[in-house]
Amino acid sequence: MSQPHVVPPPEPGAGPVDPEEELTRLLRDLRTRPEGLTGREAARRLVIAGPNELVRTPGPPWWSQLVAQLVHPLALLLWLAAVLAWVAGTPPLAVAIVAVILLNALFAFFQERHAERAVEALSEYLPPHATVLRDGRPVRVEARELVPGDVIVVGEGDRVSADTRLLSGSVEVDLSALNGESLPVRRAPGGASDVPLLEATDLLFTGTSCTAGECRAVVFATGMRTELGRIAALSQRVEHVPSPLEVQVLHVARLIAVVAVAMGAGFLVVGTLLTGLSLADTLSFAIGLLVANVPEGLLPTITLALAVGVRLLAREGALVKRLSAVETLGSTSVICTDKTGTLTLNRMRGMRLWTGGSEYDAGSPPALPGGRLATAMSCCHNVSVDPDHPDDQDAWVGDPTELALVRLATALGPPEQSWQRVTQFHFDPTLRRMSTLDRSGDRLVLHTKGAPEELLPLCTRVAAADGTDAPMTGRDRTDLDALVRRWAADGLRVLAVADRPVGSVTGPGERAETERDLALVGLVGMVDPPRPEVPAAVARCHDAGIRLLVVTGDHELTARRVAEQVGIGAGGLRVVGGHQLDAMPEQELDALLEAEGEIVFARSSPEAKMRIADALQEQGHVVAMTGDGVNDAPALRRADIGVAMGLSGTDVAREAATMVLTDDNFATVVSAVSEGRRVYDNVRKFIVYIFAHATPEVVPFLVYAFAGGAVPLPLTVMQILAIDLGTETLPALALGREPAEPGLMERPPRDRSAGVIDGPMLARAWGLLGGVSAVLVTALFFATLLAGGWSPGADVGSGAMHEVWRQATTMTFLGIVACQVGTAIAARTTRASLATIGFATNRLLLWGILFELVFAAAVVTLPPLQVVFGTARPEAWQVAALLPLPVLVWGADELWRGSQRRRERVGAVAGRPGADRAAVGRSG
Numbered sequence: 001m002s003q004p005h006v007v008p009p010p011e012p013g014a015g016p017v018d019p020e021e022e023l024t025r026l027l028r029d030l031r032t033r034p035e036g037l038t039g040r041e042a043a044r045r046l047v048i049a050g051p052n053e054l055v056r057t058p059g060p061p062w063w064s065q066l067v068a069q070l071v072h073p074l075a076l077l078l079w080l081a082a083v084l085a086w087v088a089g090t091p092p093l094a095v096a097i098v099a100v101i102l103l104n105a106l107f108a109f110f111q112e113r114h115a116e117r118a119v120e121a122l123s124e125y126l127p128p129h130a131t132v133l134r135d136g137r138p139v140r141v142e143a144r145e146l147v148p149g150d151v152i153v154v155g156e157g158d159r160v161s162a163d164t165r166l167l168s169g170s171v172e173v174d175l176s177a178l179n180g181e182s183l184p185v186r187r188a189p190g191g192a193s194d195v196p197l198l199e200a201t202d203l204l205f206t207g208t209s210c211t212a213g214e215c216r217a218v219v220f221a222t223g224m225r226t227e228l229g230r231i232a233a234l235s236q237r238v239e240h241v242p243s244p245l246e247v248q249v250l251h252v253a254r255l256i257a258v259v260a261v262a263m264g265a266g267f268l269v270v271g272t273l274l275t276g277l278s279l280a281d282t283l284s285f286a287i288g289l290l291v292a293n294v295p296e297g298l299l300p301t302i303t304l305a306l307a308v309g310v311r312l313l314a315r316e317g318a319l320v321k322r323l324s325a326v327e328t329l330g331s332t333s334v335i336c337t338d339k340t341g342t343l344t345l346n347r348m349r350g351m352r353l354w355t356g357g358s359e360y361d362a363g364s365p366p367a368l369p370g371g372r373l374a375t376a377m378s379c380c381h382n383v384s385v386d387p388d389h390p391d392d393q394d395a396w397v398g399d400p401t402e403l404a405l406v407r408l409a410t411a412l413g414p415p416e417q418s419w420q421r422v423t424q425f426h427f428d429p430t431l432r433r434m435s436t437l438d439r440s441g442d443r444l445v446l447h448t449k450g451a452p453e454e455l456l457p458l459c460t461r462v463a464a465a466d467g468t469d470a471p472m473t474g475r476d477r478t479d480l481d482a483l484v485r486r487w488a489a490d491g492l493r494v495l496a497v498a499d500r501p502v503g504s505v506t507g508p509g510e511r512a513e514t515e516r517d518l519a520l521v522g523l524v525g526m527v528d529p530p531r532p533e534v535p536a537a538v539a540r541c542h543d544a545g546i547r548l549l550v551v552t553g554d555h556e557l558t559a560r561r562v563a564e565q566v567g568i569g570a571g572g573l574r575v576v577g578g579h580q581l582d583a584m585p586e587q588e589l590d591a592l593l594e595a596e597g598e599i600v601f602a603r604s605s606p607e608a609k610m611r612i613a614d615a616l617q618e619q620g621h622v623v624a625m626t627g628d629g630v631n632d633a634p635a636l637r638r639a640d641i642g643v644a645m646g647l648s649g650t651d652v653a654r655e656a657a658t659m660v661l662t663d664d665n666f667a668t669v670v671s672a673v674s675e676g677r678r679v680y681d682n683v684r685k686f687i688v689y690i691f692a693h694a695t696p697e698v699v700p701f702l703v704y705a706f707a708g709g710a711v712p713l714p715l716t717v718m719q720i721l722a723i724d725l726g727t728e729t730l731p732a733l734a735l736g737r738e739p740a741e742p743g744l745m746e747r748p749p750r751d752r753s754a755g756v757i758d759g760p761m762l763a764r765a766w767g768l769l770g771g772v773s774a775v776l777v778t779a780l781f782f783a784t785l786l787a788g789g790w791s792p793g794a795d796v797g798s799g800a801m802h803e804v805w806r807q808a809t810t811m812t813f814l815g816i817v818a819c820q821v822g823t824a825i826a827a828r829t830t831r832a833s834l835a836t837i838g839f840a841t842n843r844l845l846l847w848g849i850l851f852e853l854v855f856a857a858a859v860v861t862l863p864p865l866q867v868v869f870g871t872a873r874p875e876a877w878q879v880a881a882l883l884p885l886p887v888l889v890w891g892a893d894e895l896w897r898g899s900q901r902r903r904e905r906v907g908a909v910a911g912r913p914g915a916d917r918a919a920v921g922r923s924g
């Protein structure tokens with residue numbers, strides 16, 4: 001025999017526990033019983049043993065994160081600029097650039113920490129839960145409250161929250177979290193004890209999940225004393241994986257940096273050869289171009305915008321696990337949703353009843369005390385009833401379908417005998433039925449319920465009103481079929497209920513052998529009303545060009561009716577049955593999915609979800625897929641956005657999903673898509689804003705360079721720094737918080753392959769906004785020079801002309817600031833007019849602009865800053881000349897957007913709404 005595996009004592013003073021010792025000894029060592037602990041004892045142990053939590057391994061220290069910000073490629077470029085400035089004999093400039101690098105790194109560092117915390121905080125919204133016996137009763141507690149000695153109940157889809165030894169029942173578990181092995185293994189009490197701990201067949205470990213079955217197990221280790229805790233190197237930190245958006249922007253930023261370097265180097269040549277400037281002058285000038293073009297704050301600002309999106313989504317009931325999911329959500333083009341609980345309320349109520357050959361209204365059921373239907377319904381379920389208040393139906397906990405059946409059974413009248421469960425065959429979503437084997441005295445009866453299509457073929461007899469069985473004839477089958485279809489067409493979920501006396505107990509492996517030769521005892525039709533908010537959410541999807549597919553386990557007609565009730569398939573609805581889909585070749589499925597209209601996939605299996613997701617993705621769609629069961633996990637992983645249900649979903653599905661809905665509501669998926677679109681739009685808005693300054697900063701330089709010495713330098717490098725890293729920062733951040741633009745959910749989804757930065761957007765930023773600004777500030781520069789008596793070629797190096805030149809560069813600086821105010825207001829919308837969104841709807845931006853103005857005023861009026869930035873106090877007429885600038889820049893853009901909207905309307909009238917709207921939606 002191998003060494004016993006000894007787990008450290010659960011509490012000080014107690015002896016070590018060997019989880020594989022004989023069960024009674026283990027229970028004694030843990031000072032517990034198969035009925036578990038009392039609530040008071042558990043509370044006491046919690047204080048001593050501490051919460052059942054894994055201590056997180058710390059990530060890299062804060063300073064290493066900060067250093068990383070100092071050495072990323074764009075920062076290295078700035079370091080290069082600083083060195084060049086030093087070499088060129090302009091130490092103040094070098095110092096200024098180093099200051100910029102440091103400030104920039106700090107800014108990025110704090111933004112990223114902020115973003116990380118936003119994602120980490122999500123785990124607090126969704127604490128794992130466990131069902132534990134306390135005072136002999138199953139209660140649901142947070143997993144952190146489990147203590148050694150607790151007896152927990154583990155069911156299908158649950159994540160195991162502590163290291164435990166099985167007491168009763170049997171389960172299949174997925175150990176992949178511990179050993180990477182993805183095939184589920186069976187665990188049951190008993191078994192050899194001389195195997196490695198992880199292979200013991202009667203132990204369950206933290207982090208594994210139950211894929212089938214149900215069991216009770218006693219906790220022998222919690223928190224860091226568990227196997228998972230011991231392998232504590234398993235870091236649980238949320239890693240920041242750059243989102244596709246960030247990667248794209250990084251590429252563009254690098255490209256721009258290369259262009260900036262090329263421009264700087266080019267200017268070095270042009271400047272020295274053509275204009276006869278000194279090398280030092282051209283060098284500092286080239287540095288200016290470089291600094292002007294490098295989009296320093298862009299990446300951290302995007303990360304922050306995504307993190308803010310994550311937090312807002314959490315408030316709306318959608319917990320997103322990855323930052324990048326926010327942007328993917330925005331491009332969702334197909335939502336595959338299940339029906340029960342997502343489109344409907346998942347509040348089942350029995351409506352109709354068929355038994356003994358007659359149909360009844362379930363509201364006034366026949367009194368059938370001891371009837372076989374009532375007996376079967378009250379035996380075949382996993383609803384838990386509070387033993388102290390068995391009649392309090394509101395306190396019953398369980399699957400809504402089963403709750404409805406148990407309530408109906410109670411209304412029909414209590415069974416004559418009391419029944420004890422011997423074993424059960426769990427509800428299997430592929431077989432669509434469940435059975436229990438129950439004993440009453442020496443009678444052993446199998447009770448089965450499930451989808452009629454699955455159960456009726458297994459029935460050979462029908463129970464008559466007097467309780468006797470008659471053979472099921474072909475005629476019976478036709479009539480029953482018609483009845484099921486009639487009820488389903490009214491939107492009812494129909495379940496068939498059957499029984500069979502059994503000779504002897506069979507093992508769980510013999511399901512097919514046991515579930516046969518059944519007698520049908522009744523049919524039940526249940527209603528599950530649609531959620532009131534769903535029709536509006538469906539309409540929003542349709543406006544937004546998002547297609548909806550219902551993938552449900554329910555009957556075709558039931559699913560069709562519910563889909564129609566909420567407006568799915570208003571423009572054509574096709575219903576595909578499970579068998580039909582299974583037999584469908586891939587090309588046919590592709591053709592079906594490519595065709596117009598919406599589809600209900602009824603009686604579908606979890607595997608079907610995978611097929612559908614795959615086919616849609618291959619067609620270039622971005623697919624959001626909802627699911628709640630264990631078997632849904634692969635499809636949830638496969639979809640672009642796997643959406644699990646927080647309330648009714650299993651732990652396994654929640655883990656596989658990218659997004660968890662805390663309210664299980666379809667409408668929340670749609671809100672999340674809208675939030676994703678908003679965040680993506682806002683990222684584009686601040687890119688437009690940040691890029692727009694490049695033209696007015698570069699053009700004056702080019703004028704200077706190509707004037708061959710006749711025109712003095714219109715803007716100093718220090719002034720460029722004051723704009724890029726001073727005045728402009730807060731408005732850019734504020735644009736990331738812009739509210740959703742009208743029409744956000746009325747345009748088609750973004751093309752999966754469309755870049756965040758595209759031609760039209762650059763044309764708007766550099767050409768329109770930047771171009772107008774460049775003309776205006778250059779005019780202002782010349783106007784100031786000419787008003788001061790300057791003539792081309794005049795020496796501005798000293799004397800009165802030097803003062804005039806300082807004023808002129810100050811006006812270029814202030815002109816760019818004023819134009820950027822106009823740009824910020826223009827960039828707030830991509831298509832809509834300012835009037836439709838309202839001037840004051842982004843308060844943060846107004847504060848940002850105020851900061852910008854105060855900062856600029858300080859730079860030109862405070863003497864120490866005047867020295868640093870080479871500025872002069874402007875005169876009154878010059879300040880007055882700045883006032884129209886924001887209006888002119890914004891006005892030009894407003895006119896352009898107006899013309900775009902007109903074109904779009906014309907396009908819509910011409911019958912090409914999609915194409916044109918898509919183009920406009922993409923243009924910056």
Ligand SMILES: Nc1ncnc2c1ncn2[C@@H]1O[C@H](COP(=O)(O)OP(=O)(O)OP(=O)(O)O)[C@@H](O)[C@H]1O
Pocket residue numbers: 338339340341399401402427429432433434449450451452493494495551552553554555
């Ligand atoms: N607890 C149960 N016992 C027996 N049969 C059930 C039970 N729950 C559901 N069924 C049957 O199995 C069918 C499929 O159920 P399943 O839970 O897989 O899908 P669903 O909840 O109807 O659909 P959706 O995938 O839209 O949530 C149901 O239509 C019903 O006939």
